[in-house]
Structures are given as C-alpha cells and as structure tokens.
Amino acid sequence: MRDYFTVYLLILFMSLGTAYSESHHPQDFLKSIDGAKDEGEQIYNHYCVNCHAQKPLISLGAPRIGVEGDWKLRLKQGFDVLFLHTDEGFNAMPPRGGCFECTDRQLALALISMVPKEAQKSLLSELRDHKKYK
Structure with a gap:
C-alpha cells in the first residue's frame, strides 16, 4: 500500500510540475512590460x-519597500554594491531575486522601485549614465 502511495505522489508532483512549466512564461511577462513607466514596480x-x-x-530580514531605516546603510554602499547583491544573491535571497530572465536594466529598475522615494531620483539618474544597465 505504501508503495502505491509513493507512486501516486510522484505522479502527482510530476503532473503539477509539468502544468506549472506550461503556464509559467516569465519572458512573455517581461516582454509585455518592457519600457513601461512602471516596469520596475x-x-x-x-x-x-x-x-x-x-x-x-516571508520575513527573512530583507529590506522592505520604501522603509528608510531598512535602506539607509545599504544606500551608503552605492548602487553598484546593491546591484551586485541583487545579481549574486545575498543572505537568503536567491541570485537575481529569482528573476533569471530579467535583464540587468530590469533588475536595476526593480531595485530602484524598492528604495525610499527620496533616493529613487538620484539612482535613476545614475542608472541612465551607466552603460552596464542599458
């Protein structure tokens, strides 16, 4: 009986995995928002x-969107360090925040959308001047 249950679970998980992979198309989503004013958001x-x-x-100590106290020391490190942590992953965060299909520019826009509003303008200016994120 136990073997039947194990086989049943295996078939179930394989079916769910196939269904998910057929319905999950991040490239289509990213293409549909490319260049949108709120692309980062x-x-x-x-x-x-x-x-x-x-x-x-999922509370793992990640900096929260718009919370100045969470970003103050991180912003002092500079955008390149923030982006490096986003790109490579940091502590519990996976590389690229799990968005492996995102371009560097898209990751940078998402990162900028999370920092407090006061810091966004200078970071967007820095992003425009930086060849890496084009």
Missing part, C-alpha cells in the same frame, strides 16, 4: 513582493 510585484513588502509574507 511591476517586476517588484511579480518577483520581489513576498520578501520585500512592508509586511512580507
């Missing part, structure tokens, strides 16, 4: 919100 809402919301579903 949309990426945040799709990939980052679970850990970076002001009241995160």
Whole structure:
C-alpha cells in the first residue's frame, strides 16, 4: 500500500510540475512590460513582493519597500554594491531575486522601485549614465 502511495505522489508532483512549466512564461511577462513607466514596480510585484513588502509574507530580514531605516546603510554602499547583491544573491535571497530572465536594466529598475522615494531620483539618474544597465 505504501508503495502505491509513493507512486501516486510522484505522479502527482510530476503532473503539477509539468502544468506549472506550461503556464509559467516569465519572458512573455517581461516582454509585455518592457519600457513601461512602471516596469520596475511591476517586476517588484511579480518577483520581489513576498520578501520585500512592508509586511512580507516571508520575513527573512530583507529590506522592505520604501522603509528608510531598512535602506539607509545599504544606500551608503552605492548602487553598484546593491546591484551586485541583487545579481549574486545575498543572505537568503536567491541570485537575481529569482528573476533569471530579467535583464540587468530590469533588475536595476526593480531595485530602484524598492528604495525610499527620496533616493529613487538620484539612482535613476545614475542608472541612465551607466552603460552596464542599458
């Protein structure tokens, strides 16, 4: 009986995995928002919100969107360090925040959308001047 249950679970998980892979098309989502005024915010809402919301579903100590105290020391490190941590992953965060299909520019826009409003303008200016994120 136990062997039947194990086989049943295996078939169930394989079916769910196949169904998910057939319905999950991040490239289509990213292409549909490319160049949108709120592109960074949309990426945040799709990939980052679970850990970076002001009241995160997964509370692992990630800096929360718009919370100045969470970002103050991080912003002092400079945008390149912040982006490096986003790109490579940091502590519990996976590399690229789990958005492996995102371009560097898209990751940068998502990151900028999370920092307090006062810091966003200078970071956007820095982003425009930086060849890496084009």
